[in-house]
Amino acid sequence: MAPTSRKRQRRNLPTTSAPRPRPGVAPKTARTAQPADSSTRATRVLDWLLQKLPEAYRSKARDYLVLTRMDRPIGALLLLWPTWWALWLAASDFPPVKMLVIFTLGVFSMRAAGCAINDYADRKLDPQVERTAGRPIAAGRVTPREALIVFASLLVFSFILVLFTNKLTIEMSFAGAALAAIYPFTKRYTHLPQVVLGAAFGWSIPMAFAAVMNTVPPVGWLLFIANIIWSVVYDTQYALVDRDEDIKAGAKSTAILFGDADLPILGILMATFLLAMLFVGQRASLGWPYWLSLLAAAGLFGWQLWRIRTHDRAACLWAFRNNNWLGMAVWIGIVLALAFR
DSSP: OGGGGOOOOOOOOOSSSOOOOOTTOOOGGGGGOOOTTOOHHHHHHHHHHHTTSOHHHHHHHHHHHHHTTTTOTHHHHHHHHHHHHHHHHHHTSSOOHHHHHHHHHHHHHHHHHHHHHHHHHTTTTGGGOTTTTTSTTTTTSSOHHHHHHHHHHHHHHHHHHHTTSOHHHHHHHHHHHHHHHHHHHHTTTOSOHHHHHHHHHHTHHHHHHHHHHSSOOHHHHHHHHHHHHHHHHHHHHHHGGGHHHHHHHTOOOHHHHHGGGHHHHHHHHHHHHHHHHHHHHHHTTOOHHHHHHHHHHHHHHHHHHHHTTTOOHHHHHHHHHHHHHHHHHHHHHHHHHHHTO
């Protein structure tokens, strides 16, 4: 997902006679390290929450939380906003509280499951990469077997949540689980892993319509397609951060596929997303607050393109994170448009 969807840059190894770490074997110093891309604020919150646990269990619990990216909530938020778009549109009002709770919990559990299986898939690569060498599997704090158990447990929890919906939603959940499981492996064989990511991230959209309406209307599938386009936009922005290293390593992504035409193609994708969301608003008969939210989204897209015009790595990472505000803006527009209808 977005952050879990990338091949990482290789570490510049020192020119000494020290042996190179074997894939899957973390150096001793990495056993106490933390991922370099963890959120400082989220890490502080996790540490505060874990103070209530007995000391004997605190370290392992923290490793599991880091494995499932609870120290980096941005990926879950990028999954949450489209899910909430779908719930509000399906209900044409505030959604049933039961469905809101089920799908909100499901967002976090399925995103966590996807992160666990992603790190399992990258277990031989991460120890060789400076930015990811501190991740639990790479650092040897969590075994691959434990990661698979975490993945399976989160899938079971998510499936239990789905059991409180209806037959159609339950049937659709199997496709969602399959997308979450195969995504980390597709990025090895195709330049379009971001499309698979978008489908995996967006499968909660048709499921939300199915849970609320017991069917998936055309507007639900249109919103699903729009979300895939949006996912390709923000995950390509993330992929631009390490594109040069990915090329050297033989990795594949849309950032590499687009090449020198990356910014024009991103602009086209952004415009296509906005057009798809315009059609969503027309089909759902949404009013002026929604159109203002799309205007805000267009402004944010323009700001992102301007910031990444020089392909500065920090700016590309900023643009990726900025999509959280775009998702929230669209959700606010949907909520207000339905409230003022």
